[in-house]
Amino acid sequence: MPGQRNPWDIPEWHAIGRETALVRHLIGSGVTALGRANYADKKGEYYTAFFGLSVGLERLAKLILVADYVISNSGQMPEERVVRRFGHKLVELMQAANGVVEKYNLNLGYKRPTTAISQQIVECLDAFADASRGRYANFASLGDPNLGQEEAIRKWWDGVAELILKEHYYGKAVQQKVEKRARVAHVEMSPFTIVLHTNETGDMMQDVLSASIRAGQTDIVQRYGRYYALTVVRWLAEVLSEISRAASFKHGADAFYGAWEHLQTYTVDDSFLKTRKIWPLT
Numbered sequence: 001m002p003g004q005r006n007p008w009d010i011p012e013w014h015a016i017g018r019e020t021a022l023v024r025h026l027i028g029s030g031v032t033a034l035g036r037a038n039y040a041d042k043k044g045e046y047y048t049a050f051f052g053l054s055v056g057l058e059r060l061a062k063l064i065l066v067a068d069y070v071i072s073n074s075g076q077m078p079e080e081r082v083v084r085r086f087g088h089k090l091v092e093l094m095q096a097a098n099g100v101v102e103k104y105n106l107n108l109g110y111k112r113p114t115t116a117i118s119q120q121i122v123e124c125l126d127a128f129a130d131a132s133r134g135r136y137a138n139f140a141s142l143g144d145p146n147l148g149q150e151e152a153i154r155k156w157w158d159g160v161a162e163l164i165l166k167e168h169y170y171g172k173a174v175q176q177k178v179e180k181r182a183r184v185a186h187v188e189m190s191p192f193t194i195v196l197h198t199n200e201t202g203d204m205m206q207d208v209l210s211a212s213i214r215a216g217q218t219d220i221v222q223r224y225g226r227y228y229a230l231t232v233v234r235w236l237a238e239v240l241s242e243i244s245r246a247a248s249f250k251h252g253a254d255a256f257y258g259a260w261e262h263l264q265t266y267t268v269d270d271s272f273l274k275t276r277k278i279w280p281l282t
Contacts, residue, residue: 005254012077012255019063020240020262026056027233027266028280035226035277038218039199040211046153046200053229054090054125060236061093062086063259067243068100070253077255090126094232097239106242110267113231117167120159121229128152157200161221164228169220178216185212223274230266230273237263 007013030052037045065086069078086093098112141151169175186209197205205211241260247253265280272281 007254007257010254013257016063016066016255016259017262019059020259023056023060023063024262024265024280026052027060028052030054030056031226031229031233031279032277034229035222037222039205039214040197043153043200046156050125050128050152050156054129057122057125057232057236058088058090058093058129060233060240060263061090061097064097064100064236064240064243065093067240067247067253067256068103070256071104071243071247071251075251075253088129090122090129094122094236097236100243101239104243104246106239108235108238108242110231110234110238112235113228115228117160117163117224117228118232120163121225122232124152124156124159127155151202153200154202157221160225160228161200161217164221164224165217168224169217174216174220179213182209182212182216185209226277227270227274230279233266234268234273237266241267 030049033045033048033052036042037049062083066078066083069082070076086096100106101108101112169178186207189208193208195206195208195211197211199205199214205214240263244256244259247256248258265282268281
């Protein structure tokens, strides 16, 4: 049972509730945008995805560390300076969250994803959170064009997308289908169509064939990029849910009472993660 106080009378309970609600929708906007982003008319969706996911996952991990702090300090909430010391590096925060799982031997239904794709997603988001390498790379490259190699969309495609294509596209039936359709489109449309696009890695596409093939590849990357990102979210969401319950029911930390309800939308099985395009679920 929770402590004796009514959560509605506890300012910290409201603060935790606001933060978990923020995390819920930051991540939701991020994974939704990830499933829409493409090289043509929705390149900006990549940045929406990177902002939402990098900030949302960082704050979600920090909520886990705050709950751990409260349990370890007899219900005392951390001061702001303590939270600041958690840092902003997503890779390190993920490791710290995993440490909480091991510390309390949490019984999770969904384990930490360890695929090369999920790890690369975290690393790309970690790089994006670094101002000079990610969020402000476009401005930084104005004075030093060589910094364009650090551009977030390029890093995502070279790092995450190529791994997804290797796993789910190259050498598969879907590749044959995409390329056959692209050849037909090229024959039928080239006589009266001009193509001038820059793809995610900065290469020019000036014919129907290459643009059509990239469109088919993008569909695969959208679907599986969203899925693998959601597996990371799901793991952290379940960790927060379990540690919040422990803090509330076992340690009398009423501020965390019900915090898990905000993240339940992400603790669903793969059939949802692979098919639902709009997040959070309602």
